[in-house]
Amino acid sequence: MHGPTTLLLLFLASQAEAFRICAFNAHRLTLAKVTREQVKDTLVQILARCDIMVLQEVVDASNKTISFLLEELRSKFYNSRCYGFLNSPQLGRSTYKEKYVYIYRSDKTQLLNFYQYEDEDDLFAREPFVAQFTLPSKILPSVALVPLHTTPKDVENELNALHTVFLDVARRWQSKDIILLGDFNADCASLAKKRLNTLLLRTEVGFSWAIADGEDTTVRASTNCTYDRIVLHGVTCQGLMRTASAFNFPQSFQLSEEEALTISDHYPVEVELDKATHCVQPPSLAFLLLPVSVLLPLLTLQCSLVA
Ligand SMILES: *[C@@H]1O[C@H](CO)[C@@H](O)[C@H](O)[C@H]1NC(C)=O
Numbered sequence: 001m002h003g004p005t006t007l008l009l010l011f012l013a014s015q016a017e018a019f020r021i022c023a024f025n026a027h028r029l030t031l032a033k034v035t036r037e038q039v040k041d042t043l044v045q046i047l048a049r050c051d052i053m054v055l056q057e058v059v060d061a062s063n064k065t066i067s068f069l070l071e072e073l074r075s076k077f078y079n080s081r082c083y084g085f086l087n088s089p090q091l092g093r094s095t096y097k098e099k100y101v102y103i104y105r106s107d108k109t110q111l112l113n114f115y116q117y118e119d120e121d122d123l124f125a126r127e128p129f130v131a132q133f134t135l136p137s138k139i140l141p142s143v144a145l146v147p148l149h150t151t152p153k154d155v156e157n158e159l160n161a162l163h164t165v166f167l168d169v170a171r172r173w174q175s176k177d178i179i180l181l182g183d184f185n186a187d188c189a190s191l192a193k194k195r196l197n198t199l200l201l202r203t204e205v206g207f208s209w210a211i212a213d214g215e216d217t218t219v220r221a222s223t224n225c226t227y228d229r230i231v232l233h234g235v236t237c238q239g240l241m242r243t244a245s246a247f248n249f250p251q252s253f254q255l256s257e258e259e260a261l262t263i264s265d266h267y268p269v270e271v272e273l274d275k276a277t278h279c280v281q282p283p284s285l286a287f288l289l290l291p292v293s294v295l296l297p298l299l300t301l302q303c304s305l306v307a
């Protein structure tokens with residue numbers, strides 16, 4: 001089936017699609033790792049699911065690791081998608097450093113703002129690198145993302161300090177719609193259940209822990225821990241949420257545990273926000289009557305090759 005009807009259907013389908021935000025501890029992501037064929041293929045498939053992906057444990061001073069992944073994504077989706085990225089400085093207290101990296105669909109969302117949280121009292125091993133993105137929603141035009149990869153030794157203090165970061169973001173951008181996400185190590189030996197419920201992000205009202213306690217975010221069959229989390233703040237943002245879950249990539253891609261562990265020991269966690277386009281007028285029927293030659297140029301993507 002070709003012609004205007006197909007294009008209209010595609011247009012309508014893309015309107016109905018949810019907007020997916022993901023966080024993934026990609027376990028010591030280096031250039032040597034991503035250039036391995038199977039790692040590359042699986043990572044690209046994981047990245048392709050997300051409109052915004054926040055990668056953690058990117059270990060790369062040069063930016064080559066992410067450039068390589070972006071090249072792969074751009075060539076796989078040539079002419080149908082655009083990708084951009086944003087990376088934090090290298091963060092860490094010792095010689096071991098890692099970065100937070102956002103990889104996002106620049107044909108669906110724009111980066112509005114970002115900053116590195118200033119960790120004056122050295123509360124975090126890897127202080128959040130905060131970014132604000134547009135959403136394709138009339139009722140919530142933008143959302144701020146606050147990633148954190150805690151150090152397992154200090155989970156409780158870091159997660160309480162994350163509440164302070166939340167307040168800083170809310171004040172700075174005058175926004176209540178904020179998503180805190182990442183490998184919080186908020187379970188098992190790193191944080192007892194009793195302590196979990198005393199965290200400010202649990203006792204203060206307004207936070208919704210989208211990845212529920214008990215959901216396994218770890219690859220190993222021998223572990224069952226909810227380390228990776230997505231926490232939503234803001235009634236508008238919470239109202240848009242459709243689904244939240246860990247993505248069991250070994251099962252979806254039929255990988256053995258051993259194969260999966262070459263990618264990561266964590267699952268990505270994902271939240272789907274409704275595009276909430278009910279306020280938008282449906283395209284007029286005149287759209288159907290336009291010849292394909294007129295429609296095609298309108299639908300061709302213009303990616304600006306920034307970053
Ligand atoms: C890596 O990217 C960051 C920000 O995107 C930039 O400031 C930095 O200069 C880049 N580093 C290298 C070695 O290209």
Ligand SMILES: *[C@@H]1O[C@H](CO)[C@@H](O)[C@H](O)[C@H]1NC(C)=O
Pocket residue numbers: 213214215216224
């Ligand atoms: C992990 O433990 C929870 C209970 O805490 C259980 O509901 C869940 O089914 C377990 N998941 C796996 C994969 O074993």
